[in-house]
Amino acid sequence: MTAESTLDDDRTSSDFDDDFEPLDIDGAPELPAERYLDRELSWLAFNQRVLELAEDPQLPVLERANFLAIFASNLDEFFMVRVAGLKRRIVTGLAVPTNVGRSPLDVLSDVSHKAHVLMERHAAAYQQLVKPALADAGIKIVTWGELAPEEQAHLHEYFGGQIFPVLMPLAVDPAHPFPYISGLSLNLSVRVRNSRTGRQEFARVKVPQMLPRFVRVDPGESVEDARYITLEDLIANHLGDLFPGMEILEHHVFRVTRNEDVEIEEDETENLIKALEKELLRRRFGPPIRLEITDDMDDVTLGLLVRELDVTEQEVYRLPAPLDLGGLFDLARIDRPELHYPTHVPTTNAALAPPEPNRRADIFRAVARQDVLLHHPYESFATSVQAFLEQAAADPDVLAIKQTLYRTSGDSPIVEALIDAAEAGKQVLALVEIKARFDEAANITWARKLEKAGVHVVYGLVGLKTHCKLALVIRQEQGGLRHYSHIGTGNYNPKTSRIYEDLGLLTADDQVGKDLTRLFNELSGYAIEKKFKRLLVAPLHLRKGLLKQISTEIRNAEQGRPSGIRIKVNSIVDEAIIDGLYRASNAGVPVEVWVRGICSLRPGIEGLSENIRVRSILGRYLEHSRVFSFLNDGDPQVFIGSADMMHRNLDRRVEALVRLTDPEHIAEIDGMFDQAMDERTSSWWLDGDGTWTRRSTDAAGAPLDDLQSRRMQRIAQRSTRSGKRR
Known part of the structure; x- marks a missing residue:
């Protein structure tokens, strides 16, 4: 379970205008009004379960750190989408109640209270449970003040060579307006005093996201006994280099979460990709919906941030440093096998195993004999679904491949197989869902790459996201054409297939093939109106x-x-x-x-x-x-x-x-x-x-x-x- 497992391809929708009326069965007794649990609070309860894994001393400590990072990443997205949606309903005056019949304002109040409690518990789990356990295992997270003078000197040299050149301090004064604070960025608020005029000024220093969040104190230390300092702590102790001649009065860490939902009015645009690209640009400047600050922030600085960012007291979350424990993903990747789950190598599904070692299995022959039920990540995605599509791309008897793509990895062999098939002269159709939340830009890139290779790329039906996981291969065999199909529960993504539990069916059943043929034709042409046999x-x-x-x-x-x-x-x-x-x-x-x-x-x-x-x-x-x-x-x-x-x-x-x-x-x-x-x-x-x-x-x-x-x-x-x- 990793960062991708937040709201994953189950990204929480911000569409709150759900007007579906529960089905009423004639003669059935009326059900009580208060029969549903609130979906937002239920989602927070899910993230609490993630947190409970981080708190579990029976789990390997680096996995516990990973669960802390997952909790943080999950909550970020929850605020960016679900809380943002609640706020939008309140601001726009939409009267549609939530799924439990309560007003969005009441639900938002409950969500805010629960989120404050969980975030404080999350911080405590790090400080009191996971950080000490990491230290016991030889992974120590230290502060600048805990370092010896020679260690500080070494880090000072590292700062000057690797960090200082990329920092961009931004002053706030009559000539410099309050800077834009990007969503989820980590920032230092700095108050300085001009030694000549005595005037106090405010500045913001963004912590560079492309640099390691945790810096090794001494790269020569063994991995079994290593110390790390947070990047923001290192920067904070070199502010004098950024503001020479100024007296540093206060410095604190803060972080802003913005509304980063995307809404596309498909009926009003002829070019969906251009409209989406424009909306993605707008996403960066969504209004703030959460302000995280370190618990040592002074009232003057907090007042300035609240005023400039236009957030309410309810939207301020005061927490002990470090903020953004999603940074623990970096530490969780430390190469200490004994501190992780035991290594698991997925097996090849028995029906798809090659007849002899070092030989490739004939996927088509195996699937022609029987339906194959796959269970990832226990069974290998590479030797099943990926091999199926790669073999289809290379097989001269394959005439056509049709595929849906919702989320895939940046170096996807699935996409490469489709490109290879198109370049080999096969008919290839890729239905790319470019509206897959937070993967829109990546999917646009893949869509254009596929088009350049000669793949027929379509974007589905207006007003609908295409979320189904389907692949269809048409193969010339004795007696005519045969359909080979894959229907799955997860994305065609080799990376997430190693950490997401999913099922998939490989079948040569003619009825399934005909169902998929009709479905793909409708997705690339007309609206879905027909019923299907096995779907x-x-x-x-x-x-x-x-x-x-x-x-x-x-x-x-x-x-x-x-x-x-x-x-x-x-x-x-x-x-x-x-x-x-x-x-x-x-x-x-x-x-x-x-x-x-x-x-x-x-x-x-x-x-x-x-x-x-x-x-x-x-x-x-x-x-x-x-x-x-x-x-x-x-x-x-x-x-x-x-x-x-x-x-x-x-x-x-x-x-x-x-x-x-x-x-x-x-x-x-x-x-x-x-x-x-x-x-x-x-x-x-x-x-x-x-x-x-x-x-x-x-x-x-x-x-x-x-x-x-x-x-x-x-x-x-x-x-x-x-x-x-x-």
């Missing part, structure tokens, strides 16, 4: 399809037949789906929900949800797959895909779920849920009032099973057994 596609049919499955479970329960619903998602907010699950619970259907992040459903409430259990699992990998399983009177209907149960996914995105048909795959999914919901598995349990309780040890204090470690072991053993059979 459920949003925005028109996915919610309806899932509600139909829920209704079937209700009917089976009422008739005394086997029933059950199991759902795994990142977030569940959609009222119609939640109400369907409440009604299923009231009918006696066992409902199990495995959610990573936001959950607006209230489980375990008598007369509403006593048959619903909700669990959350966080750990080494970011739980990212979406699964929907319905018992269906003994004929299970199991879907995997890209959609969370949120308004944006069901109403404003193109999403796709595919139904699994192989009994072994269905059993595999069932086994995942069995373990996740087992009381012997470490997890968080949600109560009806919105409280998440961590259960990581048994009554005797022994640690409970770690689901991800167990999955890792099981899949590795399965691969080994398969290799021996060959």
Whole structure:
């Protein structure tokens, strides 16, 4: 779980104008009004679970530092998008209530209070728990005053050669207006006095983001016993070099978070890329929504910042130094294997393993024999999805490749495979979602590179984001054309595939291929209007399809037949789906929900949800797959895909779920849920009032099973057994 795992491709939407009315079923008893948990507070509860991992002394200390950095990065994005959206609703006077029927102003007040509490707890976790644990492991974070004179002299030389030349002190006086403070930048506020005139002045020094946040005191020290000083501390103790002849009166660290959401009016522009580029430029100058300051800042400096940045007292967060603990990502990468999780090398899926060592597998032959269910990062992305597309690009019998790209890495072999295919004369279609939040600029770059190589690049449908994870290969074989398809729950990103838990299906099923052919044609041409055979596609049919499955479970329960619903998602907010699950619970259907992040459903409430259990699992990998399983009177209907149960996914995105048909795959999914919901598995349990309780040890204090470690072991053993059979 890393920085990318913040709101990842589940970036929290700022679209608050959700007017979807919960589905009303004729004859069904009316559900209570206060049946949803607030989505913003639920998201903060998710980030609290991340913080609890950082506080856990049983975890390797550099992983704990990483979780502190993840918490900080997550919260930054939460403010930039969700809090910014709440403020916008208040400023513009939008009367639309939140998902719990409360005014945005009331929710913002609760969010601010909870955020203050969590940020203070976060700082305390660093100061009192993780920093001492790092020191015990030989990684010491020191201050300037703790250094010996010769060490200060060495750092003074380092400062002069590596840091001083890139610093840009900006004065504030009648000739110099208050400077623009970029979002998420770390800054030093400096008050100086002119020794000749006695006049006091203010200046701002930006801490360069391209330099290491933690500076080695002595590069000659061993990695097992190394000391670091923060970059801002080093700069603060050389302010005299920046302001020669001036008396330094005060200096403090501060940081501003801005509204960095992007809104594109697609109907009003002919060129989406140009409109988006213009909006990205505007994003940099969004209004401030949070001011973080060190707890030693004087009132004069604070008053100046509050006035110039136009923030309220509620938006000021006073914390002990250092600010921006996202900088701990740097320390978390220190090469100390014993302070990290044990190394895990993904295995190759047994069905895709080469027949002999040092030979490449024939992906097409393997998939033609049987559907292949992939589980990353336990199983390798490189030897499955990436190999599938690279082989397709090189295969002379492949005529066409069609692919969606939502987020990919900067040096993506997936993109390179598409370019190779186009340059080889194949028909290649890439549907690039350039509106993927915070990856817009990167996606624009990739789109232009693909176009130059001859790839047909399209940007999806007006008003909708294309979030589905699809790849289709058309291959000439004896007897005609054959479709090879991949439908996944995660992005085509080799980097995040090593830390995001995701599922994917590789299949040569003709029906799936025809479904994808129609879907790609509609995405590159006309609006989605048709139904599909093995797919459920949003925005028109996915919610309806899932509600139909829920209704079937209700009917089976009422008739005394086997029933059950199991759902795994990142977030569940959609009222119609939640109400369907409440009604299923009231009918006696066992409902199990495995959610990573936001959950607006209230489980375990008598007369509403006593048959619903909700669990959350966080750990080494970011739980990212979406699964929907319905018992269906003994004929299970199991879907995997890209959609969370949120308004944006069901109403404003193109999403796709595919139904699994192989009994072994269905059993595999069932086994995942069995373990996740087992009381012997470490997890968080949600109560009806919105409280998440961590259960990581048994009554005797022994640690409970770690689901991800167990999955890792099981899949590795399965691969080994398969290799021996060959």
